[in-house]
Amino acid sequence: LVFGWIDGDVEVRAPLMAQNCPPTVSRPDEPPSFARQMLERYGALKAVRGGLHANNFTEGWGGPASEHYRRKLAAVQADLDVETNENVKAWLHEHKERLKHSVEREAERELDENEG
Numbered sequence: 001l002v003f004g005w006i007d008g009d010v011e012v013r014a015p016l017m018a019q020n021c022p023p024t025v026s027r028p029d030e031p032p033s034f035a036r037q038m039l040e041r042y043g044a045l046k047a048v049r050g051g052l053h054a055n056n057f058t059e060g061w062g063g064p065a066s067e068h069y070r071r072k073l074a075a076v077q078a079d080l081d082v083e084t085n086e087n088v089k090a091w092l093h094e095h096k097e098r099l100k101h102s103v104e105r106e107a108e109r110e111l112d113e114n115e116g
Contacts, residue, residue, distance in 0.1 A: 002017070003037075003041065006041075006042070010042060010045070011045070011047075014038070014041075014042035014045055014047070014048045015045065015047035015048050015050070015051045016051070017038060017051075018035075018038050018042070018047075018048045018049075018050075018051030018052045018055065019051035019052075019054060019055055020055070021034045021035050021038055021052070021055065022034060022035060023035055023052060023055045023056040025039065025052075025079070025088065025091070025092075027079060027082055027083070028082060028083060028084045028085065029082070035052055036085075036088060038052065039052065039085070039087045039088045039091050040085050040087055040088065042087075043085075043087025043088060043090060043091055044087055044090075049090065049091045049094060052091060053091075053094065053095060053098060056095065064106070064110055065102070065106035065109075065110070066103050066106040066107040066110055069099050069102040069103045069106060070103055072099050073096065073099040073100065073103060076092055076095050076096045076099060077096065079092055080092045080093070080096065
């Protein structure tokens with residue numbers, strides 16, 4: 001039902017749904033999450049991948065941010081190692097790069113805070 005609605009205006013509706021769907025992307029051997037189905041169907045659209053990135057970075061955690069992003073980076077690499085869908089791979093590669101930047105930025109910020 002939802003995908004039929006999206007297909008009625010993919011350029012507008014697919015990015016909108018990507019920004020608002022639960023951000024968990026399941027692995028190929030797991031039951032497909034909504035985010036995975038979005039990427040498989042519409043992940044060739046940069047706006048869909050971007051919407052899911054924005055959604056995926058909306059979260060909370062405890063402890064140093066750099067460590068949080070390092071753990072996420074390791075999980076993304078593990079997912080990449082087993083991924084089979086090209087659209088999902090593209091999103092994972094982009095996500096990996098964003099996480100690398102987040103690790104670097106937060107490690108620098110934490111160092112500055114400890115020195116200050």
